[in-house]
Amino acid sequence: MRPVDPGGAAARPVRIGVLGAAEIARRRMLPAFAAEPGVEVAAIASRKPERAAALTGRFGGEPVEGYAALLERDDVDAVYVPLPAALHAEWVERALLAGKHVLAEKPLTVDAARTRALLALARARHLVLRENVMFDHHSQHAAVRRLLDEGAVGRPRAFHAAFTIPELPPDDIRFSAGLGGGALLDVGLYPVRAALHVLGPGLRVAGAVLDRPPGHEVETSGAVLLRGPDGVTAQLTFGIGFGYRSSYEISGTTGRLCVDRAFTPPADHRPVLTLERAGGTERITLDADDQVANTVRKFARAVREGEGPAGPDRRATLRQALLLDAIRRAGRGEAAGQSGPGGGPARAGDGAAARPGDRVPARSGARDVPVLESVSRGRADHDLAVEGETSATGRGWKQ
Numbered sequence: 438m439r440p441v442d443p444g445g446a447a448a449r450p451v452r453i454g455v456l457g458a459a460e461i462a463r464r465r466m467l468p469a470f471a472a473e474p475g476v477e478v479a480a481i482a483s484r485k486p487e488r489a490a491a492l493t494g495r496f497g498g499e500p501v502e503g504y505a506a507l508l509e510r511d512d513v514d515a516v517y518v519p520l521p522a523a524l525h526a527e528w529v530e531r532a533l534l535a536g537k538h539v540l541a542e543k544p545l546t547v548d549a550a551r552t553r554a555l556l557a558l559a560r561a562r563h564l565v566l567r568e569n570v571m572f573d574h575h576s577q578h579a580a581v582r583r584l585l586d587e588g589a590v591g592r593p594r595a596f597h598a599a600f601t602i603p604e605l606p607p608d609d610i611r612f613s614a615g616l617g618g619g620a621l622l623d624v625g626l627y628p629v630r631a632a633l634h635v636l637g638p639g640l641r642v643a644g645a646v647l648d649r650p651p652g653h654e655v656e657t658s659g660a661v662l663l664r665g666p667d668g669v670t671a672q673l674t675f676g677i678g679f680g681y682r683s684s685y686e687i688s689g690t691t692g693r694l695c696v697d698r699a700f701t702p703p704a705d706h707r708p709v710l711t712l713e714r715a716g717g718t719e720r721i722t723l724d725a726d727d728q729v730a731n732t733v734r735k736f737a738r739a740v741r742e743g744e745g746p747a748g749p750d751r752r753a754t755l756r757q758a759l760l761l762d763a764i765r766r767a768g769r770g771e772a773a774g775q776s777g778p779g780g781g782p783a784r785a786g787d788g789a790a791a792r793p794g795d796r797v798p799a800r801s802g803a804r805d806v807p808v809l810e811s812v813s814r815g816r817a818d819h820d821l822a823v824e825g826e827t828s829a830t831g832r833g834w835k836q
Contacts, residue, residue, distance in 0.1 A: 451737040452479035454513035454537070456504045456528055458488040461542065462519040466569075469729045470517075471496045475737040479514075482507035504528060508535040515565070515740050518542060521610050522617030526551040529566070533558050538565040538740045540732075543626055547617045549758040556751050565739045568754045570630055572700045574731035577708040577723050578634065581687075581696060584721075585635075589712055590689030596635055596671040597686050598628035600700055601658075601679035611677065612655060619655035621647060621765060625675035627700045629764070630757050631685050632663055632671040638756055639666040647768030648676075661764050691715070704729070 453470050455462055455478070470476045478498040483489040489500035501507045508516070508531060515538035518528050526546040532539045533555070545568040546552045559566035572578070585593065602624055605611060611618040632640060640663045647656035658676025665671075683702075686695040692714035698706055704727035712719045744750075 449741075450475055450477040451538075451740045452477050452512055452514045454480040454482065454498075454501075454507045454510065454516045455492075456482050456507060456516055456518050456532075457520050458483045458485075458492055459519035459542075462517065463492065465729050466517060466519065466733070467492065467496045469733045473730065473733045473737065475741070476733060479512050480507050480510055505531070508532055508537060513537060515539065515736075517569075521613075522547055522622055523615060525617075526555065529555050530558065533562055533564055533566065536562070536564070540567050540569055540736050542569050544568070544617075544622045544761070545754055545758065547622065549755070549762045552755060552758040556755060560751075563743075565736070565744060567736055567739070567750050569732065570626070570753075571728045571732045572627065573630070573634075573728075573750075573753075574735060575702065575708075575728040576726045576731075577696065577699075577702075577710070580708075580710060580721070580723055581635075581694065584694060584710070584712065585687065589692060590687055590694050590714075591691030593636070593669055593687050593689045595669065595688040596632055597673075597688075598631050598671070598699070599674045599682045599684055600624045600627040601674070601676045601682045603681060604678040612653060612657075614654040620657050620675055620677050621659055621761065621768070624677060625659055625661070625673070625764070626757065626761065627683075628673040628675055628685065629661070629760055630753070631699065632673060633753065633756055633760065635685070635687060636663075636665050636669055636671060640664070640671065640760060642760070642763045642767045643670075645764045645767035647765070656768070659764075659768060661767075663760075702726075702728070 453476055455467065455470075458481070467478065467481075470478050478493070478496050480499045480501050481489045481492045481496070482501040482504050483492075484503065486500060486502045489502065493500045501510070507513060516532045518525060518532065518539060518541040520528060520542070522542075522544055525541050525544070529539050529541050529545070539559070544552075545566075546555065556566060584590075609618075610616045611620075611623050643662040643664045645659065645661045647659040649656045657678055659674070661671075661673040663671040663673070683700045684695065684697045685699050686693060692712060695711040695713070696708070697711075698708060702708060705725050707725050708723045710721040710723065712721060
């Protein structure tokens, strides 16, 4: 991975350019960029110059009219992409081709084929490409990992996660099919990612419901049942238009561990993990942590110092994309056991549950996508994982 400053001046801040004036950029990421000593806001682009000027007045940098003009600037090392999901693939690709490192809002793209292609492009050009799944970087999840590693609940047998948010305005972009909206990619991604972290690779979709109410272009809620190769199950719920809920729990052979405020805790929130066992209930209070600041700091460090070609972020991003694609197919009724086109046997992508080695037809004419295998064949597989040819070894957060 090519560091941003191979000459040794590691203290130089990473110069960030921001494509767009989205709410998450204004409310979360720009304040975090401005506060991080290892980052400098170099430029902010908008289709409306007055918006860019207003933001640079608050956070620094130069206002730029149009996204393409920002990518041409020599004073930008990396770009942050908070555009609507359907625009991510185009602008992430253009940024990588311009030689910029990229932090893109989740989802990285709207399908696994595009995600795979962009990860491969970043790898080939020795650039950092990360998906902005911020809860990954909160220390409470490391505490959960330690407890599970210590056998706090015995052998994990079931995982439950939920992320639901209140109703949004009717014109919110998350209700637009053309802009890549829908509850699955916006809020369902969180419990899916958490399940992959806790249970590891090899999860398959046993069933899924995606509810699209009358008059809506996209699904607004859903429920998913996953199963692992060792018989463990994961039940996930998500939706827009619900009371706020952000939690997961792991039930094992000897206890249960519950995590509240799992996905979007405020920086000053002190997490409390609830551990229930036969001897009683223990509440473990942790230190407050800022997952937004952590995300920015880790991205900047990766840009300055470089990272391996098959780092954990890349593996997690691709596994997540493949699983989201499978959930989408299952939610459309394309389940295992259905007949394929013309009445023949179903193939992966025609509705059959995908198996390792199957090739799932990609959307929009892209090449077929080989499904991640659930069992690693050796150390070399770590380097292949980013391409999706196999999964890395390990379980839970041990990536």
